[in-house]
Amino acid sequence: MNILILAAGSRNKIVQYFKKAFCGEGTVVATDASELGPAIYDADKHYIVPPITDPGYIDIILDICRKESIGGVLSLIDPELSLLAQNEHRFKALGTTVIGSSFELCELTLDKMRMYHWLAEHGYNCARSWMDKGEFFKAVSAGEIAYPVFVKPYRGSASISISKVFDGDTVELLLAHGRDLMIQEFLNGQEIGADVYIDMISGEVVSIFTKKKIKMRAGETDKAVSFKDERLFELIERFVVEAGFRGQIDIDIFDINGEYYISEVNPRFGGGYPHAYEAGCDHMRLILNNLNGIANKKNIGAYDEGVYMMKYNEVKILKA
Ligand SMILES: Nc1ncnc2c1ncn2[C@@H]1O[C@H](COP(=O)(O)OP(=O)(O)O)[C@@H](O)[C@H]1O
Ligand SMILES: [Mg+2]
Structure with missing residues (x-):
C-alpha cells in the first residue's frame, strides 16, 4: 500500500510519521512545487510538480498515482482539498482513495461566513x-x-x-x-485545538485529541497542553457526524466560561498534529488500516492528559 502526500512543504514530521506507519507496507511519495520544500526529502520518493493552479496539475498527480500504484492520496494545504474532492472519481478509477472530506464540506470550511451560518442553523455555539x-x-x-x-x-x-x-x-x-x-x-476564552479522525469506511469518529493552546505565534499554536473532557468529546462527535466529515480534520474551539464554541475546521492535518501523534494518537496507522479495507475501532481519548508541546526550528541541509 503506497501513499502520496501532496504539498508536503515543511511538514517533515507528517512525512516521517507516515514513513513509520507504512514501513514494510509500502512507499511514501511526496510532492512539492519547489525543490526547496524540505519535507519531500524525508519521503521514500518525491516529485516536483507545478503549482495547483496550473491547468495540467491534476493530470500530473493522476499520472504519479498510476506510476507509483498509489493507494491513498491527501493534501496538506487548504486550496488543494476541494480540487482533490472534485476529482475523487478520477482517482478512484485508478484505485486511489482520496483521504478527505467531500467537495461541499471542503468549500464550506474555506468560507468562514458560510461556516458561521451552518453552525448557527444547526444550533452550535459560534461567534x-x-x-x-x-x-x-x-x-x-x-x-x-x-x-x-x-x-x-x-x-x-x-x-x-x-x-x-x-x-x-x-x-x-x-x-x-x-x-x-x-x-x-470576539470569543473571549481559552482556545482549544482538536485533531480528529473519522473512519473512511464506517464514517464513525474513531479518534479525538484535544489540547489547550497556551501560546500562539504567526497564526500557529506554539505551545499547548493536552487535556480531556467527555462533554467536549461528545460535542465534537455530534458536530463531525452531523456535518459528515471524513478522514483527518482539525477543529478550533473556544471554551468561554465552560461553554464550548466552534470556531473553524480545517479538513486536513493541522500544523499542531505532531502533538496528538506524540501523545499517542497515530492517525497514520488509522489511514493505513482504511486503505487496507479495515474499519478502525472507536478509541476516543486514547492519550495522556498534561502532555506539553513546544515548537522549535529545525533545518534540512541538501548538497547540490
Ligand atoms: N472571533 C474571534 N475571537 C477570538 N479570537 C479570534 C477570533 N477570530 C480569530 N481569532 C484569533 O485569530 C486566529 C486565526 O483566526 P481563524 O478564524 O482561525 O482564521 P485562520 O483561517 O487564519 O486560522 C484564531 O486562532 C484566534 O487566535
Ligand atoms: Mg484557524
Whole structure:
C-alpha cells in the first residue's frame, strides 16, 4: 500500500510519521512545487510538480498515482482539498482513495461566513458574524454586540489580515481599504485545538485529541497542553457526524466560561498534529488500516492528559 502526500512543504514530521506507519507496507511519495520544500526529502520518493493552479496539475498527480500504484492520496494545504474532492472519481478509477472530506464540506470550511451560518442553523455555539456593515452597526446600536470584534478575510488563512478592533471608526477604515472582509464577535476564552479522525469506511469518529493552546505565534499554536473532557468529546462527535466529515480534520474551539464554541475546521492535518501523534494518537496507522479495507475501532481519548508541546526550528541541509 503506497501513499502520496501532496504539498508536503515543511511538514517533515507528517512525512516521517507516515514513513513509520507504512514501513514494510509500502512507499511514501511526496510532492512539492519547489525543490526547496524540505519535507519531500524525508519521503521514500518525491516529485516536483507545478503549482495547483496550473491547468495540467491534476493530470500530473493522476499520472504519479498510476506510476507509483498509489493507494491513498491527501493534501496538506487548504486550496488543494476541494480540487482533490472534485476529482475523487478520477482517482478512484485508478484505485486511489482520496483521504478527505467531500467537495461541499471542503468549500464550506474555506468560507468562514458560510461556516458561521451552518453552525448557527444547526444550533452550535459560534461567534456571530457579519458581511454586511449596516447589519453589524445595527447590532451594535441595539446593544447585541460590543467591542472588541475581529475583522478578517472571510476566506482567509494563517491569520493573515486579521485585526482585533476596538471601535466603529476602525471597522469603517478596515472595510473601506480591504476586500472580502467579515466582522466577527470576539470569543473571549481559552482556545482549544482538536485533531480528529473519522473512519473512511464506517464514517464513525474513531479518534479525538484535544489540547489547550497556551501560546500562539504567526497564526500557529506554539505551545499547548493536552487535556480531556467527555462533554467536549461528545460535542465534537455530534458536530463531525452531523456535518459528515471524513478522514483527518482539525477543529478550533473556544471554551468561554465552560461553554464550548466552534470556531473553524480545517479538513486536513493541522500544523499542531505532531502533538496528538506524540501523545499517542497515530492517525497514520488509522489511514493505513482504511486503505487496507479495515474499519478502525472507536478509541476516543486514547492519550495522556498534561502532555506539553513546544515548537522549535529545525533545518534540512541538501548538497547540490
Ligand atoms: N472571533 C474571534 N475571537 C477570538 N479570537 C479570534 C477570533 N477570530 C480569530 N481569532 C484569533 O485569530 C486566529 C486565526 O483566526 P481563524 O478564524 O482561525 O482564521 P485562520 O483561517 O487564519 O486560522 C484564531 O486562532 C484566534 O487566535
Ligand atoms: Mg484557524
